[in-house]
Amino acid sequence: MDFELTQEQKDIQKAAREFIQGEYDKEKILEWELTHTFPKEVWKKACKLGFIGIHFPEEYGGQGYGITENILVVEEFCRKDSGVGIAVTLADFSSEVILRFGTQEQKKKYLIPVTRGEFISGGAYTEPDHGSDITLMATTAIKQGDSFVINGTKTFITNGTLADFFIVLCQTDPHAKPPYRGQCTIIVEKGAKGLEATEITAKMGIRMTSTAELSFSDVRVPLTNLLGEENKGFYQVLEFFDESRVEIAAQALGIAQGAFDRALDYARQREQFGKKLVDFQITQHKLADMATKIETARLLTYKAAWNYDQKRIDPKLTSMAKMFAGKVAVEVADEAIQIFGGYGYITEYEVERFYRDAKITEIYEGTKEIQKNTIASALIGKLK
Amino acid sequence: MNIIVCIKRVPDTADADIFIDKSGKDIEKSGLAFDLNEWDSYAIEEAIQLKEKLGGTVTVLSAGGEDSNESLRKCLAMGADDAFRLTDPAFAGADGFATARILAEAIRKRPFDLILTGTQAEDDGYGQVGVVMAEMLGVPHVSIVNRIEVQEKKIKAHRELEGGLEEVVEVDLPALLTIQTGINEPRYVSIMGIRKVAKKEIKAFGASDLNLKPEEVGLSGSDIQLDKVFLPLVGEGAEMLEGKPEEIAQKVFDILRDKGGVA
């Protein structure tokens, strides 16, 4: 057993830390948060330095590392700033589906621009009436000649108004039994006729990230936009979740650590009743609990990533990491606000934003309840 | 152009709480973040830019413990070609002079056109290693350089003097320059850079490899020694304004008005 990161991993972690520290600019960030602006320049620079798509093979513009290295970057970015971190590291969201199941042409066409900061990607699974349960999709893709014709609505789609292409989960065979055996993932590019993205403007957190509703009205895409085998879409998405949930766990971990860093710093400086906050044993215990939770989340998350990089798929472990890290992020950010007192409630002190940003990690990529279902079914030995 | 850059890994103390350690001769270093000396990050960037423009190689060296490899790898990842480290238990306690000797001996056998060091180190701040080394190697030097123009077999360098004045000098190559901050914008380390250097070995050399005798290095090879450290009398003159922000602001206003600051 070896709990040390490799030298290379430490270098990557440090490079990520120095980069995001160098780009961190509180005034700008608060402005972006207020105006719901995606930090485009930071994203472009991150691409240029190889942070985005670090886990793609070289031939597709990546750096050939595993998801362990990817989550180290995600953690560092989110630690310095939850909003910028999430926005930037989700710029390649779902492109892994192409990486795992696409043809060589598809990978070249979509992945290389993603790593170069030319393309932003999106994954469209959730529908207004199908969120946790995606076994049946109302969005249909019907073959007509050499095209799929897509109709339906997807909602809460990250990068919805920014993405250059989406991976869309569609029902291709509405009569399949069970229905999830009749689903496909299909690439739809921005600007396709009949595709409309509407920003969902007001939301609790991750405000530098676009969240949108996508409506498909007779959107035609060539049959060659199909990803992988026909009717395997549902399975592809679940496989993708095994990877992506570790990334969300890393977001949560970074957010928790970032909130903790700020709380510790503040507690060292703030004085009440003639003492520093850190001199109160209550505060000391809070900090000890927070740090312990974070370390536990980190162990689970790193193990899940490592396990995936060993080419072992363990949905239980992935779900444990995501569920636990998400929970820790929310709890730690909450406690951080408490340590800041009234100041914690004020935007300028950032922890309230970390708290709002933390919450999403318990919802997207499968709610914590769904993660528990996954863990339980693995334990009990019953698939769903 | 073959360039050698000397770098040092130092603790970042500007923003940190620092405490004197048990020996009373240094500060408690555990818990401090370490990084490349700020001046050296400009020196390595300058070297890489020169290489990118003119071709040649950049070799980095550092005298220090195994931890220094981190900074050396950073320089490699930024674009240096080669790095090595000088280390030996006998080097302990070296002052600026003894450090310069170690570095000079390591450089002596290598071909070079240019040596770059930082103007000073953030921690000890002797501001002497580069210039001493030039003397030991018998090459001309220019210190506190904030602009470089390479010409045929010589360099035109701007030295920063006091009061916004600069001195422009010309120096024949090979030469040593000590680099001032602000001369360029040090780049971020890229993942491509890290990949490139991951497999690279950083060789370490000790006193005997450099043909240095024990009495020439470390504390025994030094001019000076540090007897003890202590906190400067802080706030000697300063009256501390305390209270709620509002109250502090009121006090500031009163002072300003007294001293003719607000009309």
Place this chain on the structure above:
Amino acid sequence: MKEIIVVAEHRRGELRDVTWEMLSRGRELSEGLGGELSVALLGKDVKNLAEALKPKANRVLLIEDNRLEFYNSETYEKVLTQLITERKPMLTMIGHTATGMDFAPSLAAHLKIPLATDCIGIDAKDETFALTRQIYGGKINAAVSFLKKGPQYMVTLRAGAFPVIEKEPLSGEIVSVPSLLTDEGLARRFLEYMEAAAGEVDITQADILIAIGRGIKDAENIPLVKELADSMGGVLACSRPVVDKKWLPKGCQVGTSGKTVKPKIYVAIGISGAFQHVAGMKGAGTIIAINKDPKAPIFGVAQYGIVADLFKIVPVIKEKIKQLKKS
């Protein structure tokens, strides 16, 4: 006889302040040691400077040569090597300035004389000297001693660290020393002086300066302090990193490599107080420092200190001033 030699520093026809500071400390040391104080002056047509130095030393060692018109580390090293080899002074004092930093280390190494750089304190002790230096950006002081025993020593002294104490004038004699420089080619040649491009506003003329340091974190935060400056009718100035990062023009930099300022009021915000910065502003009438680190050296030179996060306190002060100015 124990001799102390101070190497005079001058530029463009004027002796620099550090020379007087070294002479003042040098005189105390030499009197304590029962020795003599000499000042070495290298240059071309600098008799007037030699005259000015006469009352401050027992002897002015004047080395004049056309080749010494502009400072050059190589000519300085040659001339001073000869001088020190002949006179064997117990102590040679040089300013820790852009000039001294450029030649003292190589001169000492060449002569094999132990050197301590950037000293802020020096006392004679048992045939040698006890020194005080600052480390970690001035956050810590260090007591330092020479390890190698002399009989000769060399130090560079921080500019501004030693007060000039007025004493009975001495009647120094001017001793001309031949330079022995030849026309043999130099590897380093002086070309010209250049003024760094001046900023829009001349900070040296301002009565009120609000100076920011690296603590401001980013250019985007500057308006915060600019508003404070505006409310006070003051002008923005800064420490060096702010210029290095191109957040403010070079003309705004205070310190040894920037401007020396003497405003009525100087507010230092997020500036640690490195000596190169302090050298440029310690002549201000009133200094107020804002820093979140209670151990920041800036509090050692300020008359008033505020330990606070600048982002928290600056807006409050600004509002207060606006409000009170109205009433």
